[in-house]
Amino acid sequence: MGSFKIRTDLALEARENAEEEAESLSGVSVEEVYHEDSEVRITKVSITSKNSARALGKPMGTYITLEAPAMTQQDENYHQEISGELSMQLRGIIPELEKESSILVVGLGNRDVTADALGPNVVDNLTVTRHMVKEFGKAAYGKERMHVTSALIPGVMAKTGMESAEIIKGVVEKTKPDAVIVIDALAARSIRRLNRTVQISDAGIHPGSGVGNNRNVITRESLGVPVIAIGVPTVVDAATIVNDAFAKLSGGEGREWMRMQDFPEGFSELYNMYVTGKDVDYEIKQISHIICDAIEGALDMQA
Template sequence: MMDRYNVRTDLALEQRERFVSDQIEIPGVAVEETYDDMCEVRVTTVRIETENGAAVMGKPVGNYITLEAPKMAEADESYHREISGKLMEVLEGCLPEKEDGQSILIIGLGNRNVTPDALGPLVVEHLDITRHLVKEYGKYALDGEADRLVSAVVPGVMGQTGMETVEIVRGIVEETEPDFVIAIDALAARSVRRLNRTIQIADTGIAPGSGVGNHRNAITEETVGVPVIAIGVPTVVDAATIVGDSIEEYVAKCRDEGMRENKEHLIPPYLYGMFVTPKDIDETMERTSYTISEALNALAAGQAHI
């Protein structure tokens, strides 16, 4: 039972918070935090610098940048425009050194038929795809706005294709030779308040499905041959976590330390492996996917502002 109660989260920030709450410092892990008053966005960078830090955190060495925007789940176009601009700034800082004609391959991970897992495919739907046009007519066919060439693919999931996603991506990379890959996927969070209000950018690549215990082979520079930037938004939370938090709050009120330590025994077994998503997930996913696609379109066009 103890093993099953392991908290599932794809967010490096939440993984780090578990140790902070216990007042434990992790050697080889550095944290930086800034707050933008104008767009009310908190940007936290968790930098895993050593293999020891990676082992403790359960994540590869690299940088994990989290944008927390409490109002991102709201239908406010001007606010989402601000988030797109902030996301583009962060992405610019993660990308390899810029060269003329840089090529981006964008991978929309997930299952289009399952709404909480449809972020990647939805983002791809809103992208300005330019590689074929620039290859055929040159960037001036787009009024000189194509600073980077963009191609994209939605590889589906193994149940639909019978192939590991990394196999598909590796084949496309070998054929089209992009300078780097950007992979977009839905994530799992530890905290309900971060659902659809948080964007994580990682320069370490991504392991599709890891947050819900469905581990697939990772898409990284080592496995596909070019740098991989991952963009993710948490859309689900473990049901057992919600129940566990409620029990912990109740136990804390009762001031019964013994019960607090054994709270996992009070969680019904059928809740393990069950994930919960907000009821307005359809609308939220449409807005969030558009916000991310606008940042990527601006990045490709080389725009300083959105």
């Protein structure tokens, strides 16, 4: 059978998996900062050429990854620190936030599948303002300047019969937001990044790509407005876990083992299985609050 191939939605991991090739590509730059006070590592991967995009398997754009190992712990103060870091990064990547804008927040995923329910959970907690401002003006919130927010949970095609991208495009054409923020669950190649990592990107999103369930893209080109994607890896490919185990048993690194050998016979069924943590239900709820607070903080013109 063919060689084993890593599946990941994280540009940081794609860059790690192709590190040697990426170093020789002029279209990839990496910046890394570690904040000791909040224990958050922020890595910015910029993909600026078509060749580097092909090499990494990611569209051109900016990908900011926040790694917070303690994000799943029950510490409200620490969650506020992570939310603050995330909010600051969002302010830097959402265009023209100095002007009053209309922002559509979209929660992708299936709320009936816990590991895929991040997007709907974030939107459930979000304070939307568009309807109030349209009815009563900004005075309803006691503000002279503010961003207007609306929200959408498009569901999944198995329930609606429509692509999420089709639903979102229809809403965008009708309500004409200045930007769209899309939240989705992602797939990672590393267990240690499950529910402990947040990726922000201005390259839009390809729903289901990490789990081999490709859907129509949601990007600036497809919608006609800037699209900011926020994602958290909630699942890992089972085949990746087995691959890493074999690599450790053989005394080599995972990438080296994959390059030298084909995936073992008899394990092919693992390639369509995904693993998540046993506490994923609690962690999804917790992370959804962190992301919701970060979005609202980023869009607060008084902050």
